[in-house]
Amino acid sequence: MVSLPSPRKPRTSVNQPTPGYRVFQGVNGVILTLVVVVTLYPFVNIVARSFSGERQIRAGEVTLWPKGFNLTTYEIVFNDGMFWRNYGNTVFYTVVSTAVAMALTTCYAYVLSKKHLKGRGFLVGVAVFTMFFTGGLIPNYVLITSLGLKNTVWALALPNAISVFNLLVMKAFFESLPDELEEAAQIDGLSTYGILRRIVLPLSKAVVATMVLFYSVSFWNSWFSAFLYMDRTDLMPVTVYLRNLIAGATQGGNAGATTEQLSQTAANIQAVTIVLTSLPILCVYPFVQRYFVSGVMLGAVKG
Amino acid sequence: MSTPTTSAPPPGTQDPPPAKTPPHRTRSPARTGWRRALRRDWQLYSLAVLPLLFFLVFRYLPMIGNVIAFRRFEPGGSILGEHWVGLRYVEMFLTDPTFWQVFRNTLWLGGLTLVFCFPIPIVLALLLNEVRRRALKRFVQSVSYLPHFLSIVIVAGITLQMLATDGPVNHMLGWFGHEPVRFIQEPDWFRTIYVGSEIWQTAGWGTILYLAALTTIDEDLYEAARIDGASRWRQTWHVTLPGIRPTMITLLILNIGTFMAVGFEKILLLYNPLTYPTADVISTYLYRTGVESNSFSYAAAIGLFEAVIGLILITSANQMSRRTVGTSLW
Numbered sequence: 326m327v328s329l330p331s332p333r334k335p336r337t338s339v340n341q342p343t344p345g346y347r348v349f350q351g352v353n354g355v356i357l358t359l360v361v362v363v364t365l366y367p368f369v370n371i372v373a374r375s376f377s378g379e380r381q382i383r384a385g386e387v388t389l390w391p392k393g394f395n396l397t398t399y400e401i402v403f404n405d406g407m408f409w410r411n412y413g414n415t416v417f418y419t420v421v422s423t424a425v426a427m428a429l430t431t432c433y434a435y436v437l438s439k440k441h442l443k444g445r446g447f448l449v450g451v452a453v454f455t456m457f458f459t460g461g462l463i464p465n466y467v468l469i470t471s472l473g474l475k476n477t478v479w480a481l482a483l484p485n486a487i488s489v490f491n492l493l494v495m496k497a498f499f500e501s502l503p504d505e506l507e508e509a510a511q512i513d514g515l516s517t518y519g520i521l522r523r524i525v526l527p528l529s530k531a532v533v534a535t536m537v538l539f540y541s542v543s544f545w546n547s548w549f550s551a552f553l554y555m556d557r558t559d560l561m562p563v564t565v566y567l568r569n570l571i572a573g574a575t576q577g578g579n580a581g582a583t584t585e586q587l588s589q590t591a592a593n594i595q596a597v598t599i600v601l602t603s604l605p606i607l608c609v610y611p612f613v614q615r616y617f618v619s620g621v622m623l624g625a626v627k628g
Numbered sequence: 629m630s631t632p633t634t635s636a637p638p639p640g641t642q643d644p645p646p647a648k649t650p651p652h653r654t655r656s657p658a659r660t661g662w663r664r665a666l667r668r669d670w671q672l673y674s675l676a677v678l679p680l681l682f683f684l685v686f687r688y689l690p691m692i693g694n695v696i697a698f699r700r701f702e703p704g705g706s707i708l709g710e711h712w713v714g715l716r717y718v719e720m721f722l723t724d725p726t727f728w729q730v731f732r733n734t735l736w737l738g739g740l741t742l743v744f745c746f747p748i749p750i751v752l753a754l755l756l757n758e759v760r761r762r763a764l765k766r767f768v769q770s771v772s773y774l775p776h777f778l779s780i781v782i783v784a785g786i787t788l789q790m791l792a793t794d795g796p797v798n799h800m801l802g803w804f805g806h807e808p809v810r811f812i813q814e815p816d817w818f819r820t821i822y823v824g825s826e827i828w829q830t831a832g833w834g835t836i837l838y839l840a841a842l843t844t845i846d847e848d849l850y851e852a853a854r855i856d857g858a859s860r861w862r863q864t865w866h867v868t869l870p871g872i873r874p875t876m877i878t879l880l881i882l883n884i885g886t887f888m889a890v891g892f893e894k895i896l897l898l899y900n901p902l903t904y905p906t907a908d909v910i911s912t913y914l915y916r917t918g919v920e921s922n923s924f925s926y927a928a929a930i931g932l933f934e935a936v937i938g939l940i941l942i943t944s945a946n947q948m949s950r951r952t953v954g955t956s957l958w
Contacts, residue, residue: 433675
């Protein structure tokens with residue numbers, strides 16, 4: 326294509342940017358750099374605070390780098406038995422809840438993916454309606470309480486066992502599998518359960534992995550259900566431990582620490598807890614991010 | 629976008645098994661149709677039993693449980709309440725001045741969230757779309773998605789640390805000789821803080837669907853626009869924006885649907901009695917009256933009111949967009 330520059334009809338192409346477009350690219354670069362800085366700065370600052378001395382934090386000297394470097398705060402948090410107990414609870418709750426959620430979601434998504442199934446529209450409707458109308462906080466609270474699920478892992482796992490969005494993503498994936506494989510397996514005498522376990526699931530490793538990630542991150546991060554349904558501190562997940570620190574309901578640190586030591590570090594205990602709680606997510610994030618993106622795309626396109 | 633298709637099936641499996649093709653659209657009455665479906669697919673139906681039980685118990689039972697808004701409820705008694713009291717609880721909240729205050733706060737926060745958190749991802753996606761260096765684009769994306777993956781408790785914790793009197797924000801104000809502001813205790817600051825942290829947390833992740841929609845726009849349209857002499861800006865206006873319009877409208881409908889349910893968990897973490905005048909919203913108010921003060925029926929009445937408004941909002945937004953632009957969720 327020949328493009329003749331003319332003052333009246335400026336023609337632009339990717340290869341020949343106009344001066345105006347070049348200015349825009351520069352401005353764009355500045356804006357996006359700002360976005361990166363604004364997003365990352367709080368993290369960097371929190372990490373710096375977690376290693377800093379109390380006096381330097383109070384004076385507002387900590388910005389990008391620890392001032393008055395020390396590990397006292399980490400020691401205090403590491404020595405707090407309740408912190409580790411709650412951390413362990415988070416791991417346990419996440420594993421159990423994700424397992425339950427995967428079992429139910431996979432089964433239902435597989436059923437919904439069968440286009441010939443009589444009553445399929447109704448089964449889809451049952452799930453989709455709950456996206457737009459829910460019972461609300463109070464009836465749920467009353468229900469969980471009267472079912473006697475309080476202070477058990479089931480209060481966290483069961484009410485969140487199926488996320489309709491995840492269900493639709495999985496259904497879309499199962500629908501994209503070729504029917505012929507399953508038909509062949511059926512002729513070979515496999516039952517529906519056998520087909521699901523031996524044919525469909527091995528072909529769906531990618532979507533299963535994505536769903537496990539979706540669920541486990543959301544269970545790891547959740548706090549409100551536990552806050553609502555767990556009465557004892559030793560049953561709390563670490564997110565509620567952090568919440569209680571933020572709300573000033575607890576001081577953190579172990580009981581053995583001197584009051585002086587406690588008051589000296591009260592502020593950066595929060596920073597340390599924030600760092601330690603988000604650490605697992607931050608560690609796996611770079612590797613799993615693309616699964617999340619592809620999962621959301623699949624759900625958005627098909628759902 | 630097309631989903632990945634697997635390779636052609638092995639020969640010989642193309643023909644559907646003859647046993648599976650009874651045309652069930654014949655004259656047989658519905659009941660025989662169901663009997664046949666059950667006999668053929670009972671294993672599939674059996675897989676649906678537990679999930680259906682889940683929906684029944686944990687989704688639909690609480691919906692029915694909302695009747696306690698119209699019935700007297702005793703803690704420890706039936707989850708559906710003891711006896712009818714009519715609209716007593718509805719009248720109670722309609723005459724409760726606190727209710728109207730939290731209602732106004734809900735509209736304010738919901739409105740501000742919609743105004744800021746809906747368009748910013750679009751702008752960010754358009755800016756990212758103009759980045760030519762792929763590595764740079766991917767880096768900015770990865771960084772901006774990050775806050776989405778953090779627990780809301782961590783986001784709240786970070787927000788509070790940033791805004792503390794010894795935090796970076798006050799530190800920067802100090803450069804201009806400004807006295808430290810007690811952001812967390814000031815009702816006037818709450819809306820800004822809430823919307824700001826919401827943008828920080830959601831703007832990056834919100835670009836995903838727009839970026840996906842942007843890749844589907846036909847390159848020929850840009851070519852045609854260029855030949856017609858459209859500038860970069862006009863190309864964006866006449867090609868790019870119409871190209872992502874369906875995505876924009878879908879997300880707008882969804883945003884309007886969640887208008888009333890403004891970030892309950894985040895507000896619960898960020899507010900305190902000092903900021904209640906601007907921070908207390910319907911959901912936090914009903915949480916306090918219901919769970920903390922045990923007025924379950926009263927709180928359920930407020931919750932039902934909120935849910936019904938939400939349902940009305942999303943249905944009417946959907947209807948409107950179907951009539952005016954022809955895009956709708958259902």
